[in-house]
Amino acid sequence: MKRLSHIAPLLLMLVVIAGCTRKADDDISFLKTATAPTDEAVNFKITNDNSGLVTITPHSAGASAYDIYFGDATTEPAHIMPGQSATHIYKEGVYPVKVVATGISGLQTDTTKQLSLLFRAPEAVTINATTEQHVITVSATAQYATGGFKVYFGEDADEVPVTIAAGASAMHTYATAGAYTVKVEALSGGAATTTATQAITIYDPLALPMTFELPTVNYAWxxxxxxxxxxxxxxxxxxxxxxxxxxxxxxxxxxxxxxxxxxxxxxxxxxxxxxxxxxxxxxxxxxxxxxxxxxxxxxxxxxxxxxxxxxxxxxxxxxxxxxxxxxxxxxxxxxxxxxxxxxxxxxxxxxxxxxxxxxxxxx
The missing domain is CATH 2.60.120.260 (Galactose-binding domain-like)
Structure with missing residues (x-):
């Protein structure tokens, strides 16, 4: 019985200590003095290749998460944690990018920063044209021509151009043989464009009799x-x-x-x-x-x-x-x-x- 009399006080003390520990862990009274995130800043990293790719990185004091609203037709924000970035593809233009920073208390601070994208003009435009009798096939290459190419075949003063993507080609059949100027307009994806031209000659079919007298026939021996x-x-x-x-x-x-x-x-x-x-x-x-x-x-x-x-x-x-x-x-x-x-x-x-x-x- 003497042993039990000693054990009972010891158990009571352990219960009191455990209770005191749980109360310390559950204490959220400090949230009453928490403030919203401060010193919020937004950094943009714009890829200079006319792809429209932008990396958005927010910074602030006291934020535990960020919501990024891209400012274009995208309605859903990107949700990231501190130290992370969000990427987004934009068209050329100016966009109000809004970042909402949320602190551990749930308090929020938002800031809006203007993002301005101006695409560079395409460079090194090259026209690739092959002809077979009255038919021409045109493709083009260029740096930063992310918007593709507009091709003008030079046969009609009121010609509507054909738009092709990089790696694609356009074909055209000329009504008559003669000298023409093919024009290719390289598109940046924005307002900037670069134009190149190439003179081509369309010949009539080479057949017999062969007289060497026809200017519209290519006597290519x-x-x-x-x-x-x-x-x-x-x-x-x-x-x-x-x-x-x-x-x-x-x-x-x-x-x-x-x-x-x-x-x-x-x-x-x-x-x-x-x-x-x-x-x-x-x-x-x-x-x-x-x-x-x-x-x-x-x-x-x-x-x-x-x-x-x-x-x-x-x-x-x-x-x-x-x-x-x-x-x-x-x-x-x-x-x-x-x-x-x-x-x-x-x-x-x-x-x-x-x-x-x-x-x-x-x-």
Missing amino acids: GDFGGSATSVIPNPARTGINTSATVGKIVKNAPETWAGNYIVLSAPLDFTVNKKFKVKVYAYRVGMRVLLQLERSGDNTFQENLEAVTTVANTWEELTFDFSGKITDNSKQLQNVLFFLDNGTQGDGTNNYTLLFDDIVLTN
Whole structure:
């Protein structure tokens, strides 16, 4: 019984101590003297790439949380804790950004700061234009052109531009061949723009007969192995050829297989006509002229014939009759090539020079 008499006072004391401790922990009387957050400030970090990305960081004394109202069409605020930031995408303009700071007591302080975004003008605008007959495809690149591009094709004075995004392209078909100016306006996403222009020429399809007289046709001959081809004023306007313009081939070293080529706009049609006729002007008798026809992009499909010049310093007509070689259009022959004295190295003199004109496919 003596032990129990000692234990009872001890338990009573522990209960009193525990009760005193809980009362200290639950004491919120200090909230009665708490104040709202003070010294509130808002910092903006604006990304200078026309993306509109802004980082908003609030600061204050005594805040336990912040609500950020972006000042644009976004209605819901961003809720962050002290030391954190909020990001938001804006369009160009001026926005009243409001920050509400809440203290531990629940008291609030708000401040509004004007955010001003002015996008920079696009830089390094480059126009990429490719043409195929009357069709043009245009794309563009630029720095800071986050708003895309407006493309003007230059055919109509009252033209409505086509707007494309970066990486996209726009196509247009011109009604007639001619010279045009393509204009591209790079858009910043705001008011600032930068304009670039490029002159382009639209050509009519390249087909036979080939006369070298049409300004709307691009007689774009290519060369290989040392051959040099050009379109020149006719230096010998006599006999069967008094036209103003002709082609000229000069065979230079080093390759014995040097030649030239041109790609027609469409494969040749041999349904009715199978004979090529070409007017030529050689500076010596006996020059061997090889005419070769190939499929565009695949020269394993080809046919060729050779003819020999019979006069010097005079226009004559050579005939290449493919009647026994070509019976249909299955090979889709589209490229026309010439080889002068194939197998012999040229020296660039008149002995290896040929004028040619009026290439026709006939029956």
